[in-house]
Amino acid sequence: MLRVFTALSLFLASATGLAAQSFETRAEAAFVLDHGTGTVLMAKNADEPLPPASMSKLMTLYMAFEAIANGQLTVNDRLAVSEHCKSYTGSTMFLNTTDRVRVEDLLRGVVVLSGNDASCVLAEGLSGTEPNFAQQMTRRARELGMTNSTFANSNGWPAAGQRMSMRDLGILAHRLIIDFPTFYPLFAEETYDFDGRAPANVNNRNPLLGVVPGADGLKTGHTSEAGYGLVGSAKQGDRRVIFVLAGLETAQARAEESERIVNWAFRQFAERDLARAGTRIAEAEVWMGQQSTVGLTLEEDLSLLVPITGRDEVQAEVIYNGPIEAPIQAGDELAELVIRLQDLPDTRVSLVADHNVDVGGFETRMRTAADVLIAHIQARADAPEGTAPADTPAE
Numbered sequence: 001m002l003r004v005f006t007a008l009s010l011f012l013a014s015a016t017g018l019a020a021q022s023f024e025t026r027a028e029a030a031f032v033l034d035h036g037t038g039t040v041l042m043a044k045n046a047d048e049p050l051p052p053a054s055m056s057k058l059m060t061l062y063m064a065f066e067a068i069a070n071g072q073l074t075v076n077d078r079l080a081v082s083e084h085c086k087s088y089t090g091s092t093m094f095l096n097t098t099d100r101v102r103v104e105d106l107l108r109g110v111v112v113l114s115g116n117d118a119s120c121v122l123a124e125g126l127s128g129t130e131p132n133f134a135q136q137m138t139r140r141a142r143e144l145g146m147t148n149s150t151f152a153n154s155n156g157w158p159a160a161g162q163r164m165s166m167r168d169l170g171i172l173a174h175r176l177i178i179d180f181p182t183f184y185p186l187f188a189e190e191t192y193d194f195d196g197r198a199p200a201n202v203n204n205r206n207p208l209l210g211v212v213p214g215a216d217g218l219k220t221g222h223t224s225e226a227g228y229g230l231v232g233s234a235k236q237g238d239r240r241v242i243f244v245l246a247g248l249e250t251a252q253a254r255a256e257e258s259e260r261i262v263n264w265a266f267r268q269f270a271e272r273d274l275a276r277a278g279t280r281i282a283e284a285e286v287w288m289g290q291q292s293t294v295g296l297t298l299e300e301d302l303s304l305l306v307p308i309t310g311r312d313e314v315q316a317e318v319i320y321n322g323p324i325e326a327p328i329q330a331g332d333e334l335a336e337l338v339i340r341l342q343d344l345p346d347t348r349v350s351l352v353a354d355h356n357v358d359v360g361g362f363e364t365r366m367r368t369a370a371d372v373l374i375a376h377i378q379a380r381a382d383a384p385e386g387t388a389p390a391d392t393p394a395e
Helices: 012-013 053-070 103-111 116-127 130-143 166-179 184-188 250-266 361-384
Strands: 002-006 029-034 040-044 078-080 100-102 215-223 226-238 239-248 268-276 278-286 293-298 302-307 313-323 333-340 345-351
Touching: 002 100, 029 166, 029 250, 040 302, 040 361, 053 103, 053 116, 053 130, 053 166, 053 215, 078 103, 100 103, 103 250, 116 130, 116 293, 166 215, 166 239, 184 215, 215 250, 226 250, 239 250, 250 268, 278 313, 278 333, 293 333, 302 333
Parallel strands: none
Antiparallel strands: 002 313, 029 040, 029 239, 078 100, 215 226, 226 239, 268 302, 278 293, 293 345, 313 333, 333 345
């Protein structure tokens, strides 16, 4: 039976403080994530598959970093440039078919210069052809939990099958940061001059770099179909914020909106440490055990992102299916703590058993059988005349 009860633990009192000022964005779609706690601060059309433009290059980079990590590729490998890759226009490294380009240069060419040709060279180097690589991108995206992303190419060139949602781009940014800390500093590089070939294309287009404190990534995007977008991230103190914007009308609007949203995310919310791992939150009933209850504790330290203005009550519930049948091992996941704050998604935390509970002996089984029998008799006595308890079949 599903058991739900209000958690009255005193540690939740420290989480009060509510009613953050809402943020209205001009972007067609947006997604803002607190990296440390996983709290979604804002989602506007966040699950709608949209043309991602060059922001989809982040998926190409993820796969390239992964290939280097597993030994399939090294940063010193030199890759050939096909006629197909050379044919890309727009933002490029101006590569030629006579080039053999180091992987490290190609990575910087994608990150800093947004090179369409560089993305293609990486794709062909890893998968033989760009269409093959696009299929692998789609499969890998699904494995990473990006359910609204499909790829037709490696660089976001306008194509019918090239779509990503803002939430998916946020997931991807989060994974890039935690999975590849060695490569992540590339995203903060403001300039890169490849062989002096493109003096007009040496600057990173990310408008926050060098302007907003802590801004260190990740990727801009623009086509006439997609508008102006940015997958951005900034770290201030111990907090990091990831945000995704798309569908803005100008580069200036992208810069202004990005700075506004970063300031809002850091100034309207603060992270609070609520309890340490091992803190007992509640007790659950036990069936046929040597003890009638078992403590429910936090498996990990609990931090919560809360608005810093206003005050209100934090709502918390513990949910489990019970009574829980013995035997129970310490550390078994038994319940879920659900914490609710106004205008923010629920925070759900697993609760585990704080000690072993062995199966009860003969006396326990007899006592349990007696309790069941007494409850059954009481239910029959309390039932209105002419009716039967729910567990009694009708004639």
